[in-house]
Amino acid sequence: MAEILLHLTTVSSQLQALDDTSDERYDTELRDLIAYIKQFNRNIDSQYLLDNLSPSQHTLSYLIILNLHIETLQNQTKNRVPDEIKPGNDLWAKAVYFLRSFDPIQVRYAGHEWRQLVELIGQSAEAVAKPFLAVQVIREALLRLDSSGVLTSVHITFLRLSLISRSYSHALPILEKEMFRFPTSSGQAYRKHIERPLCSEDTLGDTFISDASGFSAKLTYRDHTSFFLYGAMIYMALKYWDKALHLLTIVISSPVNDSVSKIMVESYKKWVLASLLGHGKLVAPPKIISPHVLKVYQTLSKPYASLADAFERSDFQRLRADIDFGRSVWRADNNEGLVCQLFRAYNTFLVLKLGRTFSALTTADVARRTFTSLASSANVEEFVASLVMSETLGATLVHLHPHGSATMLRFSAPTKLVFNKEISMRNRLIEGGRALRFIANDVDQCSSELKLGNENLQLLSRNQRWSDTSGKGGGDSVGEADGGLDIEEDIMGDAT
Amino acid sequence: MDYMAPDAFDGVPSAQSAGPVTGPGLVDLDNLGVNMTGPIVKVDDPPKFELESYIANYTGRTRFNRLLLIGTCSTYLSVEALKAAVAEAKGGRDVSRYERAVRALADAAPNDPEATLDTNWVDHMKKSVKAETDRLEHELRGYKNNLIKESIRMGNEDLGQHYNQIGDLVSASKAYSRMRDYCTTPTHIASMLFKIINVAIERGDWLSVQSNVQRLRNLQSKQEEQAKNQPKMSAALGLSQLHSGSYLDAANSFLATDPSLGDSYNEVLTSNDVAVYGGLCALASMDRNELQRRVLDNSTFRNFLELEPHIRRAISFFCNSKFRPCLEILEAYNADYLLDIHLQRHIKTLFTRIRTKAIQQYLIPFSRVTLESMTKMFAPRVVGGQADPTDCDSPFVQELIGLIQDGTLDARIDLEKKVLVSNQVNLRAEVQQSVLDSLENYAHEAHLRILRTNIIRAGLEVRADDRRSREDRSKGWEGYGNVFSRGSGVM
Numbered sequence: 001m002a003e004i005l006l007h008l009t010t011v012s013s014q015l016q017a018l019d020d021t022s023d024e025r026y027d028t029e030l031r032d033l034i035a036y037i038k039q040f041n042r043n044i045d046s047q048y049l050l051d052n053l054s055p056s057q058h059t060l061s062y063l064i065i066l067n068l069h070i071e072t073l074q075n076q077t078k079n080r081v082p083d084e085i086k087p088g089n090d091l092w093a094k095a096v097y098f099l100r101s102f103d104p105i106q107v108r109y110a111g112h113e114w115r116q117l118v119e120l121i122g123q124s125a126e127a128v129a130k131p132f133l134a135v136q137v138i139r140e141a142l143l144r145l146d147s148s149g150v151l152t153s154v155h156i157t158f159l160r161l162s163l164i165s166r167s168y169s170h171a172l173p174i175l176e177k178e179m180f181r182f183p184t185s186s187g188q189a190y191r192k193h194i195e196r197p198l199c200s201e202d203t204l205g206d207t208f209i210s211d212a213s214g215f216s217a218k219l220t221y222r223d224h225t226s227f228f229l230y231g232a233m234i235y236m237a238l239k240y241w242d243k244a245l246h247l248l249t250i251v252i253s254s255p256v257n258d259s260v261s262k263i264m265v266e267s268y269k270k271w272v273l274a275s276l277l278g279h280g281k282l283v284a285p286p287k288i289i290s291p292h293v294l295k296v297y298q299t300l301s302k303p304y305a306s307l308a309d310a311f312e313r314s315d316f317q318r319l320r321a322d323i324d325f326g327r328s329v330w331r332a333d334n335n336e337g338l339v340c341q342l343f344r345a346y347n348t349f350l351v352l353k354l355g356r357t358f359s360a361l362t363t364a365d366v367a368r369r370t371f372t373s374l375a376s377s378a379n380v381e382e383f384v385a386s387l388v389m390s391e392t393l394g395a396t397l398v399h400l401h402p403h404g405s406a407t408m409l410r411f412s413a414p415t416k417l418v419f420n421k422e423i424s425m426r427n428r429l430i431e432g433g434r435a436l437r438f439i440a441n442d443v444d445q446c447s448s449e450l451k452l453g454n455e456n457l458q459l460l461s462r463n464q465r466w467s468d469t470s471g472k473g474g475g476d477s478v479g480e481a482d483g484g485l486d487i488e489e490d491i492m493g494d495a496t
Numbered sequence: 497m498d499y500m501a502p503d504a505f506d507g508v509p510s511a512q513s514a515g516p517v518t519g520p521g522l523v524d525l526d527n528l529g530v531n532m533t534g535p536i537v538k539v540d541d542p543p544k545f546e547l548e549s550y551i552a553n554y555t556g557r558t559r560f561n562r563l564l565l566i567g568t569c570s571t572y573l574s575v576e577a578l579k580a581a582v583a584e585a586k587g588g589r590d591v592s593r594y595e596r597a598v599r600a601l602a603d604a605a606p607n608d609p610e611a612t613l614d615t616n617w618v619d620h621m622k623k624s625v626k627a628e629t630d631r632l633e634h635e636l637r638g639y640k641n642n643l644i645k646e647s648i649r650m651g652n653e654d655l656g657q658h659y660n661q662i663g664d665l666v667s668a669s670k671a672y673s674r675m676r677d678y679c680t681t682p683t684h685i686a687s688m689l690f691k692i693i694n695v696a697i698e699r700g701d702w703l704s705v706q707s708n709v710q711r712l713r714n715l716q717s718k719q720e721e722q723a724k725n726q727p728k729m730s731a732a733l734g735l736s737q738l739h740s741g742s743y744l745d746a747a748n749s750f751l752a753t754d755p756s757l758g759d760s761y762n763e764v765l766t767s768n769d770v771a772v773y774g775g776l777c778a779l780a781s782m783d784r785n786e787l788q789r790r791v792l793d794n795s796t797f798r799n800f801l802e803l804e805p806h807i808r809r810a811i812s813f814f815c816n817s818k819f820r821p822c823l824e825i826l827e828a829y830n831a832d833y834l835l836d837i838h839l840q841r842h843i844k845t846l847f848t849r850i851r852t853k854a855i856q857q858y859l860i861p862f863s864r865v866t867l868e869s870m871t872k873m874f875a876p877r878v879v880g881g882q883a884d885p886t887d888c889d890s891p892f893v894q895e896l897i898g899l900i901q902d903g904t905l906d907a908r909i910d911l912e913k914k915v916l917v918s919n920q921v922n923l924r925a926e927v928q929q930s931v932l933d934s935l936e937n938y939a940h941e942a943h944l945r946i947l948r949t950n951i952i953r954a955g956l957e958v959r960a961d962d963r964r965s966r967e968d969r970s971k972g973w974e975g976y977g978n979v980f981s982r983g984s985g986v987m
Contacts, residue, residue: 180946182954221958224951246940253944255952257959264958286944357900359908359917400912408912425928432935439942446946449953 005052007036008061030060030109037064046072055098059106062098067113070120081124087133095121099141107145112214114145115154122157132165142174145215149180149442152216156223159230168234175231175243180442182224183216225251225263232270236338241278248274252297253289260296266333268297272304273338280349282308303329307339311346319346348387355395355411363397363407381407537840541831542572551580556763557660557698558837560584560593566835567600573835574604582610590663591621625662632658649678653691660695669695669704682717686725689715693732697764705736727757731770735838738773743846744781750774751790755799765838771800773838775807776826779814780849784857788815819854820873826850852904855896859907864915867893 037060046069053062070091073082084091095117107114118138125134138158147155155174162171228247235244251267275283285294298305303326310318323330323339330336354361354369363377363384387393394412448456547566551559560581567578578601585594595613602611636651656671672691679685689712696704709729717725734749753770765773778791791797791811801808806825813822826847833843855874859865875892896916899905907918951957 178943180943181950182956219954219956221951221956224956225958246943249940250944250947253948255948255957257957259958261958286941288944288948357897357908359910360913361909361911365911410912411908421925425925425932428932429928432932432939435939436935439939439946442946443942446949450949 056101059103063110063113081127085124086128096137099137104144118154122161131161132167135162135165135167135170151179151182156227168237171234229267241274244274249286253286265300269301269304269333272308276311277345281312360410363409537569539570539831539834543831543835547573553766554762562837565837570835578604589661591618592663645678649675665695665699682715702736702739709733727754728761743777747777747781751797755796767800768803771804771807776846780846784815787811864917867914
């Protein structure tokens with residue numbers, strides 16, 4: 001046993017030493033190591049090895065042996081989630097320790113095992129009804145892995161767990177990384193010629209996370225739509241309406257082939273509510289939704305449309321009637337909580353609207369103008385005060401002595417120049433610029449993958465010239481699909 | 497010889513057939529005073545004009561229409577105007593008009609000897625009209641048998657004129673438009689089109705007026721012919737634009753009217769009318785510079801303005817930012833305008849627009865204005881009547897609130913200090929905000945589209961059948977290669 005341990009540790013220390021040398025060497029060494037570990041039979045003393053290996057240095061060995069160990073346990077107890085892995089026990093601690101400290105480069109070679117471990121952690125935390133325990137662990141594991149915009153099934157599991165455990169703000173670090181891609185085998189053909197070894201620092205998430213690598217289970221349309229819906233629900237719980245709206249927009253505008261999924265319809269309903277709560281009106285649906293899909297949504301969400309209409313027209317009586325009338329609908333759709341917030345949002349937007357017409361008026365006037373549940377002037381004062389405190393509204397309240405108990409509400413100027421604001425604006429601009437660069441980069445990559453990149457277009461136009469001189473027949477065959485890939489490799493050869 | 501392409505008139509039959517069905521947009525001017533669907537406007541103030549001399553300016557059927565309108569709307573001139581209307585109708589051959597005028601007079605002055613129907617005259621006229629119709633139609637049939645173009649044209653013209661006289665406007669415009677096949681010279685065509693336009697104006701068929709004016713304009717005729725027709729054409733076009741609510745176009749048309757119009761178009765409107773309509777439309781739709789440049793400094797339109805000096809004064813007051821006198825002049829003439837057959841329906845909108853523009857112009861130099869001074873300027877009557885003229889509920893403040901809410905005024909009301917504060921624009925902050933907004937929009941849109949592309953490439957579209965998605969997914973890449981390389985072949 002000690003012999004094996006010695007081998008494993010020497011390989012790892014060799015790898016440490018190799019850090020400066022070529023990626024290719026590192027790559028072959030790691031592959032050899034995996035082959036070596038995989039030939040173990042199941043009877044080795046995994047406990048001993050685990051105790052003596054360090055997860056951060058011997059990530060690969062540790063992970064594979066840990067998995068072997070768990071598998072053996074599972075076979076022995078005939079239980080998917082053996083007791084030892086449950087929170088508080090030895091294996092749980094080991095797994096958590098591993099997930100917090102693994103080496104993100106080495107783990108690329110064992111995606112399948114990694115996912116198994118993460119999923120098991122989730123399951124066992126759920127089994128003891130403490131999903132929160134898994135949330136933080138999985139979050140750190142995901143952040144360490146850095147999938148750079150590739151959606152995996154682990155992400156979906158993670159969001160589901162955070163929703164169940166109501167640990168919304170813990171999910172934000174993951175949600176804030178925008179998802180662009182999906183693990184596929186299809187993109188691989190394109191990258192064959194530029195492929196770097198898996199271990200290279202420059203290899204991005206979209207390369208090492210593929211169908212074959214096992215970091216993600218097979219995804220279906222249900223997975224990606226529910227991922228964004230979960231994300232939106234988390235944002236809505238935190239009242240980040242804009243972000244929630246964006247994610248919901250993604251769901252409702254996801255491409256459809258022949259039918260609309262129920263997840264999308266649910267998202268549309270939530271989208272209506274979120275846009276009312278966030279903007280006080282129904283925002284325009286994104287243009288890329290095809291009209292027939294939009295029609296399907298509209299026919300399936302009539303009560304919401306009527307609600308939105310009443311809200312937009314500032315018709316409080318109708319709004320209240322609609323909310324009462326559709327109570328069973330909201331409950332069936334699990335949107336009761338959101339609908340309840342409409343009252344407050346309605347008042348907020350009315351007061352904000354008054355701020356555009358008046359620069360100062362008494363609370364009695366406010367009460368008269370906003371025909372809502374908070375009719376008395378004292379209630380209004382309280383409400384407005386809460387708005388001012390939450391910085392939704394830039395205004396001050398002044399008690400007027402000569403006018404008895406009247407309170408004057410004075411709105412601040414719409415664009416008041418504050419020096420502080422200038423600095424924060426600068427930061428926001430820089431941040432926005434960074435986000436823009438990031439997304440522009442992705443757009444470029446996407447278009448080159450779609451063969452719409454500059455080089456490819458240039459090549460095609462050159463081809464066109466050839467075909468003009470050499471006659472039609474030849475040019476056509478070059479343009480055909482089968483020839484396409486060869487040409488693709490050609491230009492890359494030229495470019496490098 | 498036919499001067500017009502045969503298909504040039506293709507639009508006419510449909511326009512004509514649409515004519516008799518008086519749509520919601522078309523108001524039959526002939527029935528205006530009596531059968532009007534909306535509430536009848538009642539004008540109690542005495543107008544500034546002398547009825548005698550006013551009506552003497554007009555000829556033809558518009559005299560009766562105007563008299564009847566004044567008679568039914570003005571309480572002050574009611575009897576006098578209606579008596580004139582009865583006399584006017586009796587001088588003509590239109591029985592239904594006579595009956596209408598007498599009925600209206602009976603409502604206004606039941607004891608007047610003229611308020612009873614002269615049945616003898618009615619019977620006699622009915623018979624004579626019938627005979628005349630038969631005779632003309634018979635003649636026309638005869639001409640048609642003889643196949644002489646000129647005779648058929650004249651026969652139709654006579655018939656149209658007859659129908660026009662007896663008040664059967666639909667038949668009249670039908671008869672006139674039947675003339676078109678038999679017109680042989682541009683002059684004939686022009687005179688026919690003018691007849692159609694006149695009937696259409698009386699019927700309130702403004703679409704037909706516009707299309708026929710367009711036809712007149714496209715007519716290839718001699719230079720001097722065109723010059724002769726131009727004033728009438730512009731006036732008719734302006735009138736139709738006024739009625740369709742496009743006041744700026746109407747102002748432009750009236751401003752382009754040549755002063756040679758004189759009293760040549762008295763069967764529809766006088767030069768004074770052109771001045772009033774054009775001036776009001778311009779006031780309502782142009783800014784101060786434009787008014788100065790295009791109305792006051794306009795040497796041709798000056799001829800019209802000299803006929804109606806009050807309009808000229810109002811416009812120059814407006815240009816000099818003296819809004820109170822300007823509005824006062826217009827208010828003083830309100831009764832006159834309300835008794836005008838063409839202005840009646842529009843004067844309220846025109847006044848509101850002028851007033852709104854005045855308020856806007858008034859606010860430009862100020863960063864804050866007391867509500868009190870504004871009330872003095874724009875609602876002086878309220879000041880005396882109400883305890884607190886600048887209260888939140890006073891009509892003037894309500895008006896301001898309405899203007900702010902629909903975005904006309906960029907200002908806010910301070911009810912504590914009773915001032916109107918104009919919004920200060922901080923360009924720097926605005927630009928920064930708009931940059932942030934567009935950044936965010938772009939990022940969201942790009943994210944949405946990249947995701948969409950990648951979803952499709954990964955074969956993850958929503959579909960009823962899950963099995964197929966896997967097949968497509970494996971084929972996906974080749975599929976795209978195909979599409980794009982084929983597309984590129986076209987480049």
